[in-house]
Every structure is written in C-alpha cells, then in structure tokens.
Amino acid sequence: MSDLQARFEAAEAQSxxxxxxxxxxxxxxxxxxxxxxxxxDNTEKKPSFSDFVARAKWDAWTAHKGVSADEAxxxxxxxxxxxxxx
Numbered sequence: 001m002s003d004l005q006a007r008f009e010a011a012e013a014q015s016x017x018x019x020x021x022x023x024x025x026x027x028x029x030x031x032x033x034x035x036x037x038x039x040x041d042n043t044e045k046k047p048s049f050s051d052f053v054a055r056a057k058w059d060a061w062t063a064h065k066g067v068s069a070d071e072a073x074x075x076x077x078x079x080x081x082x083x084x085x086x
Contacts, residue, residue, distance in 0.1 A: 008073040011080040018083050030079060032060035037072035041065050
C-alpha cells in the first residue's frame with residue numbers, strides 16, 4: 001500500500017471523528033473528493049432537478065472531473081486535516 005493510500009484511509013477514518021459536524025457545502029466537498037479519489041470521473045446519470053440531495057451530491061462529484069485519483073486523495077487528506085485542526 002502506498003503512503004498516500006495509507007494517509008487517505010486514515011483521513012477517511014478521521015472524517016467520522018471530527019470535533020464538529022461540517023456545514024453542508026463542506027460535506028459536499030468531502031463527498032465529491034472521496035468519490036473522485038475512489039471512483040474517478042462521475043459517469044452516472046444526472047439526477048432530476050427535484051431530487052435536491054442527489055443532485056447536490058452529483059454536482060459535488062462532477063466538480064472534480066478530470067482530477068487524478070492521487071490529487072483527489074491529497075485534497076481530501078488536506079481538507080480533513082484542516083477540519084480536525086479547527
């Protein structure tokens with residue numbers, strides 16, 4: 001396992017132990033980076049406009065289109081560390 005992968009997995013575990021629940025835009029950013037890091041570019045069908053939650057998640061993931069898995073992992077790690085620091 002690479003060092004980046006180990007740090008990503010540690011950040012994933014720590015994301016569940018943050019001192020405070022992040023606001024919704026931050027949660028969406030976490031979600032989008034995680035999906036990009038683990039699955040790559042979003043190829044799923046765009047949810048209907050009336051499904052607000054699914055649409056917000058879809059948009060958050062799509063915002064990272066073209067970002068490499070390693071870059072997304074590093075951004076995810078950096079974001080979780082910044083939230084842990086408060």
